[in-house]
Amino acid sequence: MEYMAIWLFVCVFVLLLSGYPVAFTLAGTALLFAGIGSYLEVFDSAFLEALPNRLFGIMMNQVLLAVPLFVFMGVMLERSKIAENLLETMAQLFGGLRGGLGISVxxxxxxxAASTGIVGATVVTMGLLSLPTMLKRxxxxxxxxGTICASGTLxxxxxxxxxxxxLGDVLSTAYQQAQLDMGIFSPETLSVGDLxxxxxxxxxxxxxxxxxxxxIIARLKPEMMPALPKDELCDRSQLKKQVMIELVPPLFLILMVLGSIIGGLATPTEAAAVGAVGAMGLAWKRGFFNVKILREVTQETTRISSMVFMILIGASIFSLVFRGFEGDELIQEFLSDLPGGMYGALFLVMLVMFFLGFVLDFxxxxxxxxxxxxxxxxAMGIDPVWLGVLIAINLQTSFLTPPFGFSLFYLRGVAPAEVNTMDIYKGVMPFILIxxxxxxxIAWWPQLATWLPVLLQ
Known part of the structure; x- marks a missing residue:
């Protein structure tokens, strides 16, 4: 039975690399293996009886409602040209320094990242606006x-x-499962706000x-990152005015969304709704809010959200069938027998996820x-917040690692012809190491991730 779980995982991995749609690959392969397993009498079809409850639970999950709301907020802010104005303002603030344009980006x-959170839109926008200027200077x-790609993944x-x-939703379910496996029946769970x-x-x-x-690069090799000429910098009074107009409103929106979550005034879903309304307000203030833009933003939000939820449904079917083949027990035995115990298992999982990031999407x-x-x-005792933050940074590298790093594709699509693909690949390598x-x-000092949630409890 356990070998069926291994073959299920291998087949899914091969089909994903072949380019088949993720959601249908996960669900279709899992159901096919469930049918084969039932025929060979190595799979209990009673496992599939839990499927309707799982799918209904996904659709009724209040936490996941934050996904379309945050997507709507990000797309609306991207349509309101907020990145263009922020780049111009930051370039004026730091352009006089060597490396100032890189710091600005x-x-x-x-x-x-704190206002839109959409990597593709950020990389494309900054690639169109800042890359020609940086090359010209x-x-x-x-x-x-490298700076544009890495900054976009923040x-x-x-x-x-x-x-x-x-991650918060998936780890919350995993945390509850771990407690059940240990015979602990507790209402305690991991919240997205904690993450x-x-x-x-x-x-x-x-x-x-x-x-x-x-x-450091600007100090050691100033010719690689020169400062802007003084005649291109505006005077201080004009700069103050520009900062108040272009920087303060998005900062206020960020503080309103994050502050309400951190202060315990709102759940992430409620804060996302506030952010969506605030994004519409900023767009209206800048003259970019009308029926046409609202329709485009709504359509893009629907497209992205539908993709995410279809993958989530397919993954739920896959994980249910995988557990039905006792694949979770096989992996548990393998990780438990590793030298180093909990830390050895964590290191191996992080290593596998890092290499999977070369070929799979986050x-x-x-x-x-x-x-x-x-x-x-x-179940080994790892703090869920610490684990979630480590996974998030690990998944962040998947946007930069060739050959399928999405940030590399996004920038390549908008970069000038004189920029070689190898320049992009070489440019992101130091940021991957960072x-x-x-x-x-964070692995060495878990308090970097756990101190603030404990302090604000």
């Missing part, structure tokens, strides 16, 4: 491309992040490491791998 990526193409770890919403709070310090740490790297890894290994790791360094620091 990183900080704008951080602000867009003498920036090395590798530094420019939406994976800095809340409010769709990845953290999905948001836990990801704040690691997200800011990542921004700090990015900027530190850029400052949603596929979240919905396929974590439901299998999550209950096992949590992300691995951040993950190592």
């Amino acid at each position: 990183t900080l704008v990526g951080m602000l867009l 003498g920036y090395d193409p590798r530094i420019a491309c 939406g994976q770890i800095i809340p409010p992040s769709i990845v953290l919403v999905l 948001f709070i836990g990801a704040l310090i690691p997200g800011l740490l990542l921004v700090f490491l990015y900027i530190s790297y850029l400052l 949603i596929e890894i979240t919905f396929v791998v974590i439901p299998i290994v999550g209950p096992i790791l949590l 992300q691995l360094l951040a993950m190592g620091l």
Whole structure:
């Protein structure tokens, strides 16, 4: 029976690499193996009786309602040209420094991560707006491309992040399963709000490491990251006015959304609704809110949300059949026998997820791998917030790792012809190492992720 679980996982992996739609690959392959297993009398079809309750539970999950709301918020802000104005303002603030444009792109990526959280839109927008300017000002193409790609992925770890919403829901289910496996019947669970709070310090740490790297390069090789000429910088009074107009409103929206979650005034779903309304207000204020834009934003939100929920449904069917073949017990035995105990198991899981990121999307890894290994790791005593933050940063690297790093594709699609694909690949390598360094620091010092949630309880 356990060998059927292995073959199920292998077949799903091969079909995903073949390019078949993720949701239908997960559900279709799982149901096919369930039928074969029932015929061979190695699978109990009673497992499938739990399927309707699982699917109904997904559709009724209040936490997952935050996904379309945050997507709507991000797409609406992207349509309101907020990135363009933020980049111009930040360039004026830091352009006088060597490496100032790179720092500006990183900080704008951080602000867009905390307001939109959509990696593709952020990378494309900054690639169109800042890459030509950086190249024109003498920036090395590798530094420019790496900074844009890496800054765009900050939406994976800095809340409010769709990845953290999905991770929170999956890990919450895994936490409950781990408690049941240990014979513990407790209402305690992991909330998305805890994961948001836990990801704040690691997200800011990542921004700090990015900027530190850029400052070091600017110091050691100033010709790679020159400062803007003084005649292109506006005077201080004009700059103050520009900051008040372009920087303060999105910052206020970010603080309103995150502050309400951190302060316990609203759930992530309620805060997402406030953010969606606030995004419409900002778009209206900037003159980008009308029926046509609202229709486009709604259609894009529906498309992205439908994709996420279809994959979630397919992954639920897959995990149910996988457990029916006792695949979870097989993996539990394997991880439990590893040298190093809990830490050895955690290291191996993180390593496997990192390499899976070379060929699979973060949603596929979240919905396929974590439901299998999550209950096992949590049953070993790993803190769920710590585990969630480590996974989020690990999944963030999947956007940068060739050959299927989505940020690389996004930037390649909008980069000027003189920028080689190898410039993009070489440019992201230091930032991948920085992300691995951040993950190592959080693994070594779990309080980076767990201190703030405990403090605010």
